[in-house]
Amino acid sequence: MASITLENLAHSYHPNPGGDDDFALKAVNHTWEDGRAYALLGPSGCGKTTLLNIISGLLTPTRGRVLFADEDVTASSTVARNIAQVFQFPVVYDTMTVEQNLAFPLRNRGMEASYVAERVGRIADMIGLQADLKKKARGLTSDLKQKISLGRGMVRDDVNAILFDEPLTVIDPHMKWELRTQLKSLHREFNHTMIYVTHDQTEALTFAEKVVVMHEGRVVQIGTPKELFETPAHSFVGYFIGSPGMNFVPVSVAGNNARLGDETMKLTHDYGHPNGDLKLGIRPEFISLTKGVGLPVRINRIQDAGRHKFINAVLFDTEINIAVDASFQIETDMTNVILDPDKVSIFCDDWRIDAQSAGKKDGGVT
Amino acid sequence: MEKTVNQRAWFLVIPVLILVAFSSIIPMMTVVNYSFQDTFGGNDFFWVGLEWYRELLHSERLWDAFGRQLLFSSIILSIEVPLGILVALSMPKKGISASICLVLMSLPLLIPYNVVGTIWQVFGRADIGLLGRTLSDLGISYNYSQNAFDAWATVIAMDVWHWTSLVALLCYAGLRSIPNAYYQAAMIDQASRWSVFRFIELPKMRGVLMIAILLRFMDSFMIYTEPFVLTGGGPGNTTTFLSIDLVKMALGQFDLGPAAAFSLMYFLVILLISYVFYTVMITAEKDEVQS
Numbered sequence: 104m105a106s107i108t109l110e111n112l113a114h115s116y117h118p119n120p121g122g123d124d125d126f127a128l129k130a131v132n133h134t135w136e137d138g139r140a141y142a143l144l145g146p147s148g149c150g151k152t153t154l155l156n157i158i159s160g161l162l163t164p165t166r167g168r169v170l171f172a173d174e175d176v177t178a179s180s181t182v183a184r185n186i187a188q189v190f191q192f193p194v195v196y197d198t199m200t201v202e203q204n205l206a207f208p209l210r211n212r213g214m215e216a217s218y219v220a221e222r223v224g225r226i227a228d229m230i231g232l233q234a235d236l237k238k239k240a241r242g243l244t245s246d247l248k249q250k251i252s253l254g255r256g257m258v259r260d261d262v263n264a265i266l267f268d269e270p271l272t273v274i275d276p277h278m279k280w281e282l283r284t285q286l287k288s289l290h291r292e293f294n295h296t297m298i299y300v301t302h303d304q305t306e307a308l309t310f311a312e313k314v315v316v317m318h319e320g321r322v323v324q325i326g327t328p329k330e331l332f333e334t335p336a337h338s339f340v341g342y343f344i345g346s347p348g349m350n351f352v353p354v355s356v357a358g359n360n361a362r363l364g365d366e367t368m369k370l371t372h373d374y375g376h377p378n379g380d381l382k383l384g385i386r387p388e389f390i391s392l393t394k395g396v397g398l399p400v401r402i403n404r405i406q407d408a409g410r411h412k413f414i415n416a417v418l419f420d421t422e423i424n425i426a427v428d429a430s431f432q433i434e435t436d437m438t439n440v441i442l443d444p445d446k447v448s449i450f451c452d453d454w455r456i457d458a459q460s461a462g463k464k465d466g467g468v469t
Numbered sequence: 470m471e472k473t474v475n476q477r478a479w480f481l482v483i484p485v486l487i488l489v490a491f492s493s494i495i496p497m498m499t500v501v502n503y504s505f506q507d508t509f510g511g512n513d514f515f516w517v518g519l520e521w522y523r524e525l526l527h528s529e530r531l532w533d534a535f536g537r538q539l540l541f542s543s544i545i546l547s548i549e550v551p552l553g554i555l556v557a558l559s560m561p562k563k564g565i566s567a568s569i570c571l572v573l574m575s576l577p578l579l580i581p582y583n584v585v586g587t588i589w590q591v592f593g594r595a596d597i598g599l600l601g602r603t604l605s606d607l608g609i610s611y612n613y614s615q616n617a618f619d620a621w622a623t624v625i626a627m628d629v630w631h632w633t634s635l636v637a638l639l640c641y642a643g644l645r646s647i648p649n650a651y652y653q654a655a656m657i658d659q660a661s662r663w664s665v666f667r668f669i670e671l672p673k674m675r676g677v678l679m680i681a682i683l684l685r686f687m688d689s690f691m692i693y694t695e696p697f698v699l700t701g702g703g704p705g706n707t708t709t710f711l712s713i714d715l716v717k718m719a720l721g722q723f724d725l726g727p728a729a730a731f732s733l734m735y736f737l738v739i740l741l742i743s744y745v746f747y748t749v750m751i752t753a754e755k756d757e758v759q760s
Contacts, residue, residue, distance in 0.1 A: 156653075159657060161653050180656075190650045194650050196672075199668065207660070211659040211664065252654070256657075
């Protein structure tokens with residue numbers, strides 16, 4: 104096991120890539136620390152799978168290097184890297200039984216029969232396939248097949264990392280929870296480095312210690328779920344994490360004064376005089392609806408979502424969402440909002456700026 | 470809701486019935502008719518019952534031809550199937566080279582059967598043929614019209630040349646339909662090349678392979694034109710397969726009764742073997758799904 108370092112990694116599916124747009128993956132620098140559980144979060148087509156395939160050696164990057172500990176493995180084969188990977192859709196060996204499927208990666212490495220039997224038994228227990236071991240893999244349902252794929256990914260205990268590429272897409276919702284819990288306990292037990300690709304934020308936030316958010320071929324932020332929620336480094340993170348996502352309102356900033364429409368709001372920090380396309384970002388949870396105090400809004404509609412109510416309103420020509428408790432009584436004369444100044448973020452050209460680096464344009468993690 | 474019973478609907482199938490009657494039922498029944506009768510000049514028919522069938526079932530000539538036919542089909546299947554798989558595996562997967570390969574592979578399939586026979590007949594001739602001349606210049610005695618072994622080798626080589634592409638193209642189609650994730654998973658699982666073939670490619674090609682084997686079996690079992698042009702069934706009777714024998718009997722000797730009985734039995738044998746084959750294929754598939 105070792106840490107995995109990506110150095111200036113870029114990949115293009117074009118034979119002769121020209122501009123930035125030709126790259127599915129644009130300049131990624133990142134170290135996956137040994138033994139951590141990461142989630143790689145981003146919308147479909149943002150380069151997550153490309154990144155995984157480069158780590159496992161299924162793809163050779165156009166530029167940059169991949170290091171395991173200090174060893175350059177950019178040119179090494181998948182076999183030499185000894186990595187496990189589980190794909191989005193089930194891949195099983197049709198003619199084999201469930202047991203043979205699970206044992207396959209071990210047998211290929213020439214492990215002893217007693218060790219193979221022990222590992223297979225253990226993994227089958229974990230993913231709940233003990234009763235199906237002797238069945239042919241071919242006739243099984245797709246969620247059972249995906250469990251086999253998961254099992255094959257976890258059966259080797261000497262791998263450098265286990266990569267999961269949206270592995271629970273075809274699994275029933277209640278099984279998803281259970282399997283994710285199993286994966287976590289497996290992680291605690293063996294301390295494999297795990298990278299879990301998903302576009303489902305709940306999955307990412309519950310699985311991982313650190314979440315890596317990707318957007319258009321770039322890593323835009325790496326952080327704990329809390330950091331992503333409270334201090335998104337890029338407007339995309341704000342928008343992508345949380346449901347509904349962060350609200351963005353055009354703003355102009357001078358020192359610690361923010362001007363929204365024709366009203367001024369005090370900020371808790373001094374941001375200097377930033378130039379560029381400025382937006383104020385605030386989560387729906389940190390806006391409160393009031394009578395007469397604060398900024399004027401016009402309410403469009405109210406949605407009841409069980410524990411919360413979501414209010415869709417217009418603040419200076421911008422649509423915003425406000426989240427309130429289900430028990431909160433909304434009255435007709437509540438036409439103002441107060442934005443919690445502690446929870447306000449200022450974004451300049453989509454990147455969050457913080458008070459310390461006031462005036463700097465690019466405050467994000469790259 | 471009650472269904473309305475309207476027998477007039479039967480009239481709608483009349484055109485098809487007429488077509489089928491003229492194209493298969495009547496000709497077939499004519500053959501059946503011949504097989505139970507003896508004919509003399511002037512269209513005199515004489516009922517003989519099962520006489521022709523009995524005679525043929527005890528005819529050494531027919532059994533010999535049947536044996537040769539089985540041997541021929543097994544040999545070409547055991548060459549063409551593995552060879553076709555091998556060719557399909559080594560064909561380029563995409564790009565212009567794949568298209569060129571596909572066109573080249575289809576060429577033998579587009580050549581008329583008797584032209585194939587003629588090509589090989591000339592090709593193998595010791596005086597002017599490229600193959601025959603080369604072999605005799607190398608000091609290897611080769612003469613497909615005199616030597617039974619040479620005749621067999623040439624007929625088999627010709628069939629392999631003509632039909633391996635069919636197997637290869639079918640297998641190629643099967644291989645192309647395997648999602649890339651299977652190969653990726655195999656790489657992750659550190660499977661050897663042989664394992665990839667054994668556990669991914671072969672199982673996924675199963676369906677098309679079955680079709681290829683069935684087609685090649687039926688075709689080779691009915692082969693007529695190519696060996697007829699090449700060897701005419703000779704030397705002696707060594708390459709006389711069932712259909713060559715049948716034509717000899719029907720048109721050479723004009724024994725219409727026995728020939729009719731012969732064709733019906735021939736037809737039933739092919740039907741039977743194909744049916745058995747098909748059933749085995751289908752049940753094997755079902756078993757696999759259920760178990």
